[in-house]
Amino acid sequence: MTMLLRRLLLACTGLAALAAPAAAQPAPQRVLRVAPHADLRTLDPVVASITITRIHGLMVYETLFAWDSRLTPHPQMADRHEVSADGLTHTIGLRDGLRFHDGRPVNARDVVASLGRWMARDTTGGKLREYLASLDVVDDRTIALKLTKPLGMVPFALGSAVGAIPVIMREEDARTDPHTPITSAIGSGPFRFNRGEWRPGARVVYDRNPDYVPRGEPADGLAGGRQVKVDRVEWQIMPDPQTAAAALQTGEIDIWEQPSQDLLPLLSRGRDIRVERYTSLSNQVMLRPNHLHPPFNDPRARLALAHATDQADFLAAGFGDERFWRRCNAYFVCGTVNGTEAGAEAYAVPNLETARRLLSESGYRGEPLVLTTSYDIAPIGRMAEVAAERLKRAGFNVDLQVADWGTVTTRQQNRNPPSQGGYNLFVTYASGATMQSPLTNIGTNMGCERAWAGWPCDAEAERLRNAVVEAADEPARLAAVETLHRHLAQVQPYRVLGQFDQPYARRANISGVLDAPVMLYWNIEKR
Template identity: 70%
Template sequence: MTRSILKGAVAATVLLVGSATAVLLGAATAQAQDDRRVLRVVPHADLRTLDPVAVSVVITRMHGLMIYETLFAWDSELRAHPQMVRDVTTSADGLVWRFTLRDGLRFHDGQPVSTRDVIASLRRWMARDVVGSHLGARVASLDAVDDKTFEMKLTRPHGFVTQALGSAVGQIPAIMREADAASDPSRPITTTIGSGPFRFNRDQWMSGQRVVYDRNAEYVPRAEPPDGLAGGRVVKLDRVEWRIMPDAATAAAALQTGEIDIWEQPALDLLPVVARRRDVQVERLNSLGNQGMLRPNSLHPPFNDPRARLALAYATDQAEVMAGGWGDEQWWRRCRAYFICGTPLGTEAGTEGYASPNLERARSLLQESGYRGERIVFVTSTDIAPIGRMAEVVAANLRQIGMNIDLQVNDWGTVVSRQPRKDPPDQGGWNLFVTYASGATMQHPLTNIGTNMSCDGRNWSGWPCDEEAERLRTAFLDAAEGPARDAALEALHRRLAEVQPYRVLGQVDQPYARRANVQGVLNAPVMVFWNIEKN
């Protein structure tokens, strides 16, 4: 009964807000023709960090793909294709790679893209990103042959060079101007001069309200048809505006009245309301969905001990967490695979023991780790509603095993800026956070940001260190396709299940909603805005 009343109240709110929005739209009727060249989108979060090499948050990656390009790009099946590159050759031993840039590449300030820009950008990316650092560990040198051709020499072969250089996950290998890329890789840049199909309109940017991108009229797209992030990035609009609307009911009303054209991540409980309209379409962006995850900080007690991290797996109930965050089970599924259930690498080997919660086992592991009731700083946000709701359920689960949880709720920008801090939790750091990452990111040991357990301190926030897991990850990446790689995958996954770099919370299909007159949204790891047009 309570659930029915709540749904009714939400629907009523949507209709009321919608009526108010319709009045505002009347004033804009004269601009209707121009509106067909402007796409208005409600994204899942506000843009706070402008540097796609500094952080791995999705909203910054979306921003990065608007204004920057990469040497290669992934298609809808996550295969790498040349993007900024015209030609690539490889020596017979796989140690020397030569790349030549395609014609027509210019930064937004008019400068031509040169190999000096590329080399500086790749070095910065290799110092920051999981995929980049793995490739960078095998790079002996990066040398410019001339302004358009450069060579990469490896110390040993790497089976995923072009895949890495086209990475659409984590911190993307965005090609920046040399002056920007040569800056301290640990400090986010604030310039926004790329060579991509859109220009960032800084004058129109209003934090917390609006982010604006204008078509780059000087951009020369590839000739191939678009496929995922690959192929021709043909912009069919003059402007894309991100409208920041943290309130889901407001966003739903705006979509119904046509004030916005796309709602990138609609609240699932409001989907029945918006989907009833014939002028609104609800679709999945891609087939891999997202993976929910509970990330512990492995630098500080208690989670510097793998037994405390394993306790998280025994204490948390995936069904409770996913239902709390995402509602109806039609949108989510239980899954304990680090590399995404339903994919070729989606094994759950080693996780059988905590298929269901075992609170006694969790308490025992926690005690063995030396935990004695110290405050656990759990940072989260309600700006992205599913994250905040999942965090509340996880916090309740952990309190059941005796953890002293301090759930600190901030805006998402604050949470993101806090995640890279390695300070102790009582000095501005943290112990836990909940998030989710795209299936495209998590489906492979090369790209999965959470399973990098290298001990150099350059892996993703949480910084787990396990030399055996890294040895097994390298063995998988070096293994020939077939039984050897299958065996290496199982060994790696069993080790991850034991040392728990993060707790897999399950998988979710996040749909998007669009007005029916919007066409051309591409099946890609994140939403991109070339190829889209309004009829």
């Protein structure tokens, strides 16, 4: 073959290649990259009520009902809810298309087992269980929940997005002891947990569930259609705020879930960055004592905490600029319908003399008190430092012990004495949606073994909480809330340290973040 002929053949081949249709290329994955506020260590959203596990749970699992942005419940997994004429029997049917990630249809037996496990752990679930006569399977897609008294709280409780959430698990998972965390993460929700790519301390991955059938209604908070508009969500663990800020500025991540308050002015100036609130309810900060062991098994020692602390010291250390926080002594969050401060007026200004007297009367004699904390969530670590310093002025001998957040939250469940791996105190915060109601507030549940970490035990508080649940109308309910609050102010299940607004930061090409108690990752678009 001559050189000229070879050149002609090559030219024709090139022209043919240009003329031929290009081979189909796979579409690039739409990956949403997020710096979450903490690392995921516990996969079980019934055992762990911490926010990071709750967000994980809401991605992987679903609930029978779901709260909208106004905390009003709507059917989610349910498509039918009927209440008997006497108000005692709630019959709930499952909607079409519900399948677990392993392919098995969701069955009423899964629902009954899941709700039973949740009721054994959660503040709201425990309250519902007090009025439960039976919880039965009617058929494969229907359950019957029977009460001893008529209650309007059933849909609200079964749609809870706070505390331990009433997610529907496979029956075999839900039969696990409610105090033993399950290690699987197979739900029926819009995302699948990618265990193969899970790297604790580094990365958590969720893939869009291609078999998920969303509801037809528009998304509103946790309610409505959970439309997933990305292929994959990656949580990139970045405990260092400077690293997370730089990653957001360069586009390495799309969302920073809880940006450091001192970096907000810098982020706000970025042309491609938006700083916004994802919920209209303020968060509440608390100093939680362990009621099982001295000195905080005595209410006088707990009252000493209230008199020894100035909320402004904690909030300024944790959240900086005062425009992001406010003093508030309401257990049920200032600015909400339940936000009374009745009975707590004496704690507005610290009184060290009163604190020292009460502490002495409680029998405390200077024993070391373990305050466990972490700097993985920077505001919590900074506020724990303030607690250690301020409480020492009142006569508390505080031993500040720092660990990673996963270790701290695991230790919070340890009922042993502090010398055997337990603790005396910790600082934390919870969403306004969690704390705004006596039904959902995890800290004011004083039901002994059924209570949240710290395990307060007070029969009168529980009687007054029941009065709120059973109130005949709204005026009666609000009066019952005030009576309850006055009692709580005297027994101090925890020291309220005020409240704050936590914005998130996103790249400008991200849209669709919903107003909800926690950050949600459905409905988000990445352009």
